[in-house]
Amino acid sequence: MTDIDQLVARWQTGEQAAAEHLYNHVRGRTFRLSMGLLGNVEDAEEVTQDALTYALLNIGRFDANRAQFTTWLHTITVSRCRDKRRRKRFLLESITEWLQSGRDIVDTDLLPEQALDQLMSQAQIWQAVETLSPTLREAIVLRYWAQHSFKEMAEILSCPIGTAQSRVRLGYKKLRAVLSETNY
Amino acid sequence: MEISLDTDQIIAYLHHTMSQSERTAFEARLRDDVALRGRLSDERAMMRKISGGISAELRQQTPPTQMTFAAIAPKLNKRRASTRWRENFATSFVALVALVIISFAVFYSIPEPDNNEVAPAINTTQLAPDDWASPPSLSATPTIQTILTQTVTLTTTHTAPQEFDDLPTIPTRVPTVDLSDTGE
Numbered sequence: 154m155t156d157i158d159q160l161v162a163r164w165q166t167g168e169q170a171a172a173e174h175l176y177n178h179v180r181g182r183t184f185r186l187s188m189g190l191l192g193n194v195e196d197a198e199e200v201t202q203d204a205l206t207y208a209l210l211n212i213g214r215f216d217a218n219r220a221q222f223t224t225w226l227h228t229i230t231v232s233r234c235r236d237k238r239r240r241k242r243f244l245l246e247s248i249t250e251w252l253q254s255g256r257d258i259v260d261t262d263l264l265p266e267q268a269l270d271q272l273m274s275q276a277q278i279w280q281a282v283e284t285l286s287p288t289l290r291e292a293i294v295l296r297y298w299a300q301h302s303f304k305e306m307a308e309i310l311s312c313p314i315g316t317a318q319s320r321v322r323l324g325y326k327k328l329r330a331v332l333s334e335t336n337y
Numbered sequence: 338m339e340i341s342l343d344t345d346q347i348i349a350y351l352h353h354t355m356s357q358s359e360r361t362a363f364e365a366r367l368r369d370d371v372a373l374r375g376r377l378s379d380e381r382a383m384m385r386k387i388s389g390g391i392s393a394e395l396r397q398q399t400p401p402t403q404m405t406f407a408a409i410a411p412k413l414n415k416r417r418a419s420t421r422w423r424e425n426f427a428t429s430f431v432a433l434v435a436l437v438i439i440s441f442a443v444f445y446s447i448p449e450p451d452n453n454e455v456a457p458a459i460n461t462t463q464l465a466p467d468d469w470a471s472p473p474s475l476s477a478t479p480t481i482q483t484i485l486t487q488t489v490t491l492t493t494t495h496t497a498p499q500e501f502d503d504l505p506t507i508p509t510r511v512p513t514v515d516l517s518d519t520g521e
Contacts, residue, residue, distance in 0.1 A: 172413065176406040184400040189391070198404050206409045278390030296352075297388040298395050303354070318354040325348060328387050 157222050189294035190234040204230040228309045281331040292320035347380045
């Protein structure tokens with residue numbers, strides 16, 4: 154039994170302190186997943202808090218025999234991110250936000266050449282990720298960053314395993330194509 | 338960007354999305370094809386770079402300082418209290434329904450006295466006035482209910498004839514005295 158499993162079990166029995174420990178345990182990872190899917194700190198924060206509140210309140214619905222807690226939590230997070238994206242589609246983005254959407258340029262003079270290369274390539278990769286459709290982005294982030302199995306991905310994305318596999322392959326091909334165009 | 342059949346296969350191989358038979362066939366090809374091995378190696382490096390770039394980017398993301406458990410705790414307590422109230426209400430309601438059902442079951446399981454019960458056979462032939470001194474025996478019906486029923490039956494079936502004129506003439510027995518024996 155992992156730490157998370159123990160905390161979940163304690164919280165399911167109503168131990169208040171376990172909720173806070175559990176929150177602190179998964180907070181960073183959930184935030185990073187939201188960031189990976191939304192690419193915006195404010196949205197990621199809102200979605201993370203919402204997803205964690207929901208998960209903690211509905212802990213009674215979580216069945217440890219059916220899935221891991223992180224898989225269940227990521228399912229909630231992905232769902233909340235989709236809702237957020239849907240809502241945002243109807244809102245006009247401010248010009249300021251649009252202007253700030255480009256990445257900040259790092260002060261290159263202060264960094265060693267190797268680190269700079271790494272940072273630049275990382276930035277290029279992330280820019281390529283941001284060109285993906287939401288569906289492919291979900292698949293790539295869940296596979297490459299969260300390292301979920303295709304079975305878990307199918308659960309999280311509510312799709313067949315074959316679909317999850319093809320989304321990852323398509324996402325990878327798209328990233329590869331974008332990076333090739335930028336002479337990566 | 339055109340992707341060859343081989344590249345597709347390489348991507349599928351690297352992402353573990355091939356079937357077992359496809360995988361075996363592809364590995365057999367790899368053993369003989371040096372160029373294919375080289376392409377596989379390049380593709381694997383690309384995949385690792387992309388995967389590494391995404392992970393590195395998200396690792397750098399730290400949750401905002403205001404994103405704490407304390408921020409969601411009031412919501413958690415409030416909604417938890419309402420959930421608890423709902424749970425308690427649901428439990429009470431179920432208990433009440435169960436009580437009503439049990440009460441009905443107990444009430445209807447008590448045997449009701451049968452008013453249509455057939456009274457023990459009684460000789461209902463018209464009794465001669467001489468027999469009125471010894472009415473039929475009621476010893477076979479010990480319960481109050483049956484006794485009452487029989488009483489009703491008796492009062493309705495064993496009434497005296499309405500017309501007293503029709504009564505049979507009761508012979509009057511006048512003792513006769515033999516005066517001859519007196520010697521008078």
